[in-house]
C-alpha cells in the first residue's frame with residue numbers, strides 16, 4: 001500500500017508534451033524528485049489514517065485526522081503552495097504542465113489532504129484575475145504562501161448544477177470600521193475544507209445575490225468573506241458571522257471536511273464584493289476552470305495509486321497454474337503468482353495503459369493552458385480540453401480503481417488492502433466541479449457550438465498529420481488511430497448540426513470518444529519519443545500504446561452509434577422509466 005511516484009513516466013510526458021521553457025525544464029527534475037519525497041514519505045502514510053478517522057466537528061470546531069495539520073505545515077514551510085502561483089502574487093510561476101505532476105503526486109498520496117491546497121489554488125487564480133488592488137494586497141500573499149486557505153462557496157440545497165437557483169443574499173452596508181461592505185446571509189452546503197485546523201484563517205469565495213439582482217444566473221455576484229476579519233495590521237482578529245453546522249458523512253475522502261456553512265445568523269457575515277455586481281459567475285469560472293483541470297488530475301492520481309496497489313498484490317498472490325506456463329519441476333517448485341494469468345495481465349495492462357493516456361491528456365491540457373497564458377489565440381484549444389480532462393480522467397479513475405479491486409479478488413473488497421478506499425475516494429471526482437454530464441454538455445453545447453467545431457478540427461488536423469510518423473515498429477498504432485479519428489470527425493460534424501436536445505443526448509459518448517482518440521494520439525507520441533530518447537522502458541511504452549489502440553480505440557464505432565442514438569433517448573417518455 002505504499003506509493004512510489006512514477007517520475008520517469010512523468011518526465012517523459014513533460015518532455016514530449018509539456019512544452020516547458022528551458023528554465024522550467026532545467027528545474028523540473030529537482031522539483032519532481034523533492035515533491036516525490038514529500039508525497040511518498042509524508043503524505044502517503046496519512047491516506048489510510050484519514051480514511052479510518054475522518055475529520056470531525058467538535059463543539060463547533062473541525063479537527064482533521066492525526067498528522068494532517070503537521071503535513072500541511074511542512075507543505076507550506078517547504079514553499080510548495082507558492083510554486084505554481086504567478087510571480088506577481090509572490091509565487092514562483094511554475095507552468096501548469098509542471099504543476100500537474102505535483103498535483104498528481106499529492107492526490108495519489110492522499111486525496112483527502114490534497115483537496116485543501118487544490119481549492120486554494122483556484123481561489124488564488126480567481127482573486128489574482130478579479131480582485132481589487134486592496135483585496136489582493138490584504139489576502140493574496142497569504143493564500144499564495146498557504147498561510148491561509150481559500151474555499152469555493154457555490155452550492156446550496158436547491159442550487160447544485162443550476163447555480164441560477166441560488167438564494168444567499170448580500171446586503172450593501174457602510175460603516176467607519178469596515179468601509180463599504182456587504183452583509184451575507186444564507187446557507188451553503190458541501191463546502192470542501194469550509195472549516196479546518198490547518199491555518200488561522202480561511203477565506204471564503206461566496207456567490208450571493210444583491211437586493212436589485214436580475215433573476216437567475218444574470219444576477220449572481222461574488223464576495224470575499226473571511227472566517228476571521230482582519231485587524232488594522234492585517235492579522236486575523238474578530239470572528240465573522242459564519243458557523244459550521246455539520247460535516248457530511250460520505251462515501252470517500254473521509255479526511256476532507258465537507259461542511260454545511262451558515263452565513264449571517266447573527267446579523268450578517270461581513271464580506272467584500274469581488275469584481276462587478278451581477279458578474280460573479282464569470283469570475284467564479286476562472287476558479288472553476290482551474291479546478292476542473294485539477295479534478296481531472298485527481299482521477300489520474302487515484303488511477304496510478306490503484307494500479308500500484310493492484311500490481312503489488314498480483315505479484316505476490318499465488319492462485320493456480322497460469323495457462324500457457326509450463327509447471328516447474330521438483331518438490332520445492334513454486335506456483336507463479338496471479339500476475340501471470342492472461343486475464344490478470346489484461347486487467348493490469350488496461351489499468352496501466354489508461355492511466356498513461358490520462359496522464360498524457362492532463363499534462364497536455366496543462367501545456368495548452370500555459371500556451372493560452374502566452375497567446376490568447378490558444379485559449380480555444382485549452383477551453384476544449386478542460387471538460388475532456390475533467391470528465392474523461394475522473395471516469396477513468398473510477399473504472400481503474402474498480403478494476404484494481406477486481407485484481408485483488410475478495411481481498412479487494414476487504415478494507416485492509418486499501419483497494420476499496422481508492423474506489424470510494426475516486427467516485428466524487430465525476431460529481432463535483434460540475435458533474436461529468438455537465439462537462440459533456442459544456443464540450444458539445446458551448447465549446448463545439450461557439451466556433452462550429454473549428455478549434456476541434458484544428459486539433460484533429462494535428463492528429464492526422466502525426467499518422468505519417470506511425471511506421472516501422474509503430475505501424476500497428478496507425479490504423480486504429482486513423483479509424484478513431486475518422487469516427488471523431490464524423491461525430492463532430494453530426495453534433496455541430498444536430499438539434500440541441502439531440503446533441504445533449506449524445507454529449508457523454510462524444511466526450512468519451514474525444515478522450516479516447518486524443519489519448520490514443522498522445523500515447524503514440526509518447527511511444528515514439530521514448531524510443532528516440534533511448535529510454536529503457538521504450539518497449540513497454542509501445543506495448544501500452546498498442547494495447548490502448550487495440551482495446552480502447554476499438555470502442556470508437558460503439559461511441560458513434562450511441563452519439564447518433566440520441567433520438568431514442570429524447571423519444572423515451574420519462575414516465576416509462
Ligand SMILES: Cc1cc2nc3c(=O)[nH]c(=O)nc-3n(C[C@H](O)[C@H](O)[C@H](O)COP(=O)(O)OP(=O)(O)OC[C@H]3O[C@@H](n4cnc5c(N)ncnc54)[C@H](O)[C@@H]3O)c2cc1C
Pocket residue numbers: 152153154155159160161162189190191192193250258428431432433434435436437438441
Ligand atoms: C464531497 C463533495 C464536495 C463538494 N465540494 C464543493 C465545494 O467545495 N464547493 C461547492 O460549492 N460545492 C461543492 N460540492 C457540490 C458539487 O459541486 C455538486 O454536488 C455538483 O455540482 C452537483 O450538484 P448537485 O449535487 O446539486 O446535483 P444535481 O445538480 O441535482 O444533479 C443531479 C443529476 O442531474 C444531472 N443534471 C443536473 N442538471 C443537468 C443539466 N443541465 N444537464 C444534464 N444533466 C444535469 C447531473 O449531472 C446529475 O447526474 C461538493 C459536493 C460533494 C459531494
